[in-house]
Amino acid sequence: MASERQRKQGNAASAASATASETTTPAAPAATLPSARPYALRPLLHDVPLSADGKDEDIKINCVEYYDGNLYVGTSASELLHFFRIPPDPADPSGQSTFIFASRPPLYSEPAAGINGARPGVQQILLLPRVGKACVLCNWTVTFYSLPEMSPVFSATQVRNCNWIGGVDLNEGFAAAGDGSSGGVTILLSLNRRIQVVRIGEEDARVLRKIDFSGSTLSVRRDSIACVADSTSYSLLDVDRQLKIPLMSISSLDNSQPDGGFGHAQNVASAPDGGLARSASSATARAPANSQDTLVKSRLTAVRDLSSSLPSLGAGEEGYVLASMTREFEDGLHHGLEIQRFDVNVGEDDAEKWWLEIGDQDPKQSAPNTPIGIRPLLQSEEMLFEDVVERLCQRRFSPFKGQPETPTMSLKSNDSRTALSLQRLSQEKALFERDTESDDEQLPPGWEATRNQEGEDFVRRLAKTSSRLAVWAGDNIWWAVRNPLLTQLDSALEKAAASTQQTAPDGLETRRQLLSLLGTIKDREPTTELEFMTLGYIKQKASVMLLTTFLSSPEPPFADAEMKAMEENLVGGDLDARVVLSLIPALRNEIVVNQRGIWIYGGIKNIVESHISTETDGLGMQGISSLAPNVLQFLRRFLSAWRKKKGFGSIPDEVFRTVDASLLLVLLELDQDTPSGQTGKPGSVRKELYDLVDHGVDCFDRAVDLLETYRRLFVLSRLYQHRKMAADVLGTWRRIIEGEEDRGGELGDGEQRVRSYLSNISNRALVQEYGLWLASRNPKLGVQVFTDEKGKAPKFEHTQIVTLLREEAPDAVKYYLEHLVFGKGNTAYVNELITYYLDIVITDLQTSPASRDNIAASYDTYRALQPPKPTYLRFLADNAPPNDEVWQSRLRLLQLLGGGHDYDAAAIRTGSTTPSPPSPFTLFPRNHPRPTYPTGPPPRPRKSPTASPPPTLINNKNNTSSSPNPFSSPRAAGTTPALLVRLGDYDTAVSYCIRGAAALTPAGTTRRHRRDSGSDLPPTWDEQTVLFRTLLGEFWRCATRTSGSSRRAHCWSGSGVLDVVPEAWGVEVVGGFLVTALRRLVCEGREAAVERALSGAENLRVGFEFVVKVEEGGGVVEGE
Structure with a gap:
């Protein structure tokens, strides 16, 4: 077994x-x-001439034998018909052999006396090629002939009353004549009561022995052991020793055998070549x-x-x-x-x-x-x-209706979504008729016929049996x-389809039978090349039949397991994806074919072309929107699985171009239901769409067309990003930002995305172009493109950027100047920046009453603060409204004016486009005489709602380029009256007298100044004295008197202060100053006493050291 x-x-x-x-x-x-x-x-062989004259219709064939192109047919008319084989024409691979009639030698025809006088005709033909002889049993008589012409030999020797002939040693086989090893062939002749062992040689036939064995009907022999059968049972026979061993009965229903010991049944019924044996019953x-x-x-x-x-x-x-x-x-x-x-x-x-x-x-x-x-x-x-x-x-397949020569293009314009014009159709035709393998390759004439012939020759070598x-x-x-195997399995497929058309038009039974067959061969491992091709062919055909059932019979729907099995077999069967897509008219126009075309199995070609030919005209014009959702989902999974085969060298590039284009089209259609602005979540269609374009597609041009058609500009920009096409990426984002429709709505903050992208590219021209464009739309964000220190593009010169911004984005100049002045400490643009700030602030004050009221209220609020209070700049910064550009400009202006920056007031006034309003804080204009201190308290100054410190500071701070000592100018001395009179900021006024301009900069502010400028150095003692005298004069003019205001007046001269104090003032008004002055006088007196004592001690030490040196030197005699 x-x-x-x-x-x-x-x-x-x-x-x-x-x-x-x-x-x-x-x-x-x-x-x-x-x-x-x-x-x-x-x-x-058909129409065998059984009757010589054609009149006897009762003649029939009894036996047939064939060897070395000679066919021998024994008839019931006791005739042996000899036919000779004519091989087919070698030039015709599909040609069949033919047989010609050679002879009709009559055989022994006398009535037999053995079995009721019956004349069965030719009963057996035994060919013995080793000795070139044949034994023919005709009408129970054995006659010997020569091969191949069947001439009688051995002087017409005959053996009568024979039941059968055979028993050739299976170990020797039927060797060809003339092999040199022939010493004769031993056969067995079954007579009525015995079996004769006969040796057939080339010259004669000799009986070796006779064995008693009656009624035998068949025998097979290996060496000396023969298995002989009679009408009821089997027996083993040793022809050399003439021993018989009974075996089992032929039929299990036969109980006629006597009880006794039987040998074991042995399977010796194999043919001479190990393949064939025969048995016949009575x-x-x-x-x-x-x-x-x-x-x-x-x-x-x-x-x-x-x-x-x-x-x-x-x-x-x-x-x-x-x-x-x-x-x-x-x-x-x-x-x-x-x-x-x-x-x-x-x-x-x-x-x-x-x-x-x-x-x-x-x-x-x-x-x-x-x-x-x-x-x-x-x-x-x-x-x-x-x-x-x-x-x-393999046959060339056309996915379109018509001849194979015409569908070598992709008729994408037939899709209702992409039908732009007939001109575009002709352009695509020219594109896809081009051979992508090699632009210079020219296919030779008749190449298709040559390939067909080569394929047929290859399969013919495998399909022989x-x-x-x-x-x-x-x-x-x-x-x-x-x-x-191919024929058996293919017939099972055809039968499944045929039976279903009769019994189940919905295709349910077909799909079950097809899936059952696919499951049967799923894990089968091929052992030959033909079996490998067979299994692949069956998988492809069954999968195509499943797909046509799926497309044509939507009800009942496929179960998930059925759908998965169909997808796995379509992909695992290695069927060209373009063939699958050709069955779907909506995607057929995405198929790309080169000059060589699509080559698939001929059987698959026939079934696909048959399905395409039955389609209704115009079905392909409906577009992908006509496909059912379950079909779109199937295509999504199938095409995604096919993309995993990228990199296989055996798959043409056109396949992946087709797959990518079709998958992109399917995903775009499915993604239309995704809400606008939603990002790609894991497992979603949109995420799969992003992954597709992010990893690149082979059909780049077609992908651009599809994305443009569906108005998916953001996805298009991601496609450009994968190709590192920075100009197209930025151009696409620019279109979205400027208002062009993007149905996905995924860009988000487009300007910020452009800003980040410009930092990551090294193309200086693109950075300049889109940086200026962004600066014209969003000045503050656009300037960051040029100020980014981590950008990959080569850096621009500051003057070049300023010039470009003035021409393309004037509103962004101020932000870039802020970067230069405050970020880089470049004071060359201070004047221009101050001018921008002044224009902004003054324009706002002139055009907005609310702004004027806010400024006036800020003055009153600051004056009402109890000391110690923050600087005015800190106060403004802490109370700045969010996102108020004017307020921020005012703060930056005050920071510039109050800092150590050098600027030209005259140039600023000339460059400002807005006339400055008159300010009550312009206290000390050029050549203004020093004030005379009053003898009584000055009146409270008037409030001016439009007044602001910037004009005051501009008018009262001298240009450092023309004054070597910035604190010796009367303009510098005018700062303290501004702080006292308008703001009531006594602490800052005193701090300014001590520290200079550093006192006006809020804590935590980075101060940048030119190293060759003395404007940011603290004032000297003499300068502090002048500033404090000025501050003291302003104190007398203020109505507010406080002892704390003079605690820092350490530079004041006591006599000078007492000379200007009105006699009507009480001691408590200047008590703080008097205590401080007297303490200072006492300290100075004590310091002078200590200094005198130290000087005396120093004199004594120096004198002592002189005496010691003189003694060490001894006396010196000086000559005259």
Whole structure:
């Protein structure tokens, strides 16, 4: 019995046939497809001239033998017909062999006296090629002939009353004549009461021994041991020792055997080449029965085929049993062949059985009631399966209706969404008719026919098989040929489709049968190249049939498992994705084909073209929006799975161009339901769309067209980013920002995105172009492009940027100057920046009453603060309204004016475009005489709602470029009156007298100044004295008197202060000053006493050291 692995491999075709309703012994022969069986009949010789004159119609074929191109046919008319084979024309690969009639030698025809005087005709033909002889049993008489012409030899020696001839040693085989090893061939002749052992040589035939054994009907021998059968049982026979060992009965229903010991049953029924053997029963042998049939007594001939031809099911299977039987059906008796596997263990599985009739193969040749004979021949014949060649040969496929020469373009404009113009159609045609493999490649004339021929030659080498089984009925002879796996499985597919069209138009049964067949071959590992191609072909065809069922029968819908199985087989079967897309008219126009076209199996080509030809005209014009959601989801998964094959060198680039374009189109259609502005969430269609363009597509130009058509500009910009096309990325964002429709709405803060992107590119021209464009739209953000220290583009010169901004984005100049002055400490642009600030502040004051009221209120609020209070700049900064550009400009202006920056007041006044309002704080204009201090408290100053410190500071701070000492100018001394009179900021006024301009800068502010300028140095003692005198004069003018105001007046002269204090003032008014002055006088007196004492001690030390030096030197005599 076969091993478990062998039986599993062998059962695949049986399971496939079972899927196609090839069950055990069908009720009627018309219910099964012929090619679904494991065997088929191929013509060997038709219209055999059984009668010499053609008048006798009762003559029939009894036996057939074949060797070395010679066909011998024995008839019931006791004639042996000899035919000679003419091989096919080598130039015609599909040509068939033909046989010509050679001779009709009459054989022995005297009535036999052995069995009721019957004349059966030619009963057996035994060819012995080793000795060039043949033994023919005719009418129970054996005659010997020479090969191949069948001339009588051995002086017409005959052996009468013979039942059968055979028993050739299986170990020796049927070697060809003239091999040099022939010493004769030993055969067995079964007579009525004994078996003769005969030695046939080239010159004579000799009887070696006679063995008593009556009633034998058949024998096979290996060496000296023969297995002999009679009408009831088997026996082992040692022809050398003439020993007989009884074995089991032929039929389990036969109880006539006496009890006794039997030997073990041995399987010695193998052919000379290990493949074929034969057995025949008597005229009353019991035929295998089936409960569905009526058992009919008839002659039964069975053969066992163990050979595995090249395109058969598997190398490890043991074969089939074929029996010629007669069965009774509803319409009468039918003669046919029952085929079943014999490598199934008893009790494990029911043996699969198939019924084969001659009429199934060729209805014109024989009627069902014609008896059938079957016999294994001596020599096999090689033959070719043309249907396998036609199905497996690669053929050029056109995905469009029409000839293959026309559809080498992509008619994308037929899509309703992309139908722009006929001109665009012609441009795309010119584009896709170009050979992408090589622009210079020219295909030679007839290249397609050459490739077809090469493909056919390759498949023909694989689709060859051989057979030794001959089947005959009437005057016709056939080869019984093992059906290749492809034919069996393909027939199962066709039967599934045919049965479903009759019983289930919705396609439900078809899909179940197709999925069952795919599941049967899913894990099958091919062992030959033909089997590999066969499995791939079946997967492709079954998957295409599933897809057509899915597209044409939306109800009932496919289950998830069914959909997944279809997708896996479409991808795993290696079917060109363009073929799948050709079945969907809405995507057919995305297919890209080069000059060489699409090459697929011929069988797949036929089924796809058949489906396309049945489509309604104009169906492809409906566009992808006409597809059902489940079809779109299927395409999404299928195309995504196909993209994973990128990098396989065996797949043309046009496939991935088609796949990418189709997938992009499907995702764009599905993503239309996603809310605008939503980002790509994991697992969403939008996320998959982003991944597709972010990883790049092979159909770049087509992708741009699709994204433009769907108005998905942001996705288009991501496609450009993958290609590092910075100019197109920025251009696309610019279109969105300027208001062009972007249906996805994913850009978000477009200006900020542009700003960040410009920092990451190194193209200086793009940075300049889009930096200026951004600065014109958003000055503050645009300036950051030019001020970014981490940008990859080469840096611009400051003067160049200022010039460009003045020309393209004037509103952004101020922000860039702020960067230079405050960020970089570049004071060259202080004057210009102050001018910008003044224009902003003054324009706002002149045009906005609310701004004037806010400033006046800020003065009053600051004056009302109790000391110690922050500086005025800190006060303004802490109370600045959010996002108030004017307020920020005012703060920056005060910071510039109050800091150590050098500026030219005259130049600022000249450059300002807005006239400055009169200010009451312009206290000390140029050449203004020093004030005379009053004898009483000054009146409270008037409030001016439009007054502000900037004009005051401009008028009262001298240009450092013309004054080497900034604190010696009366303009510097005018700052303290401004702080006192208008703001009441006494602490800052005193701090200014001590620290100078540093006192006006809020804490935490970075101060930048020129190193060659003395404007930011603290005042000297003399300068502090002058400033404090000025401050003291302003104190006398203020109505507010406080002792705390003079605590810092350490630079005041006591007598000078007392000289100007009015006599009417009480001591408590200047008490703080008097205490401080007296303490200072006491300290100065004590310091002077200590200094005098130290000076005296120093004098004593110096005198002592002088005396010591003199003593060390001794006396000195000076001559005159």
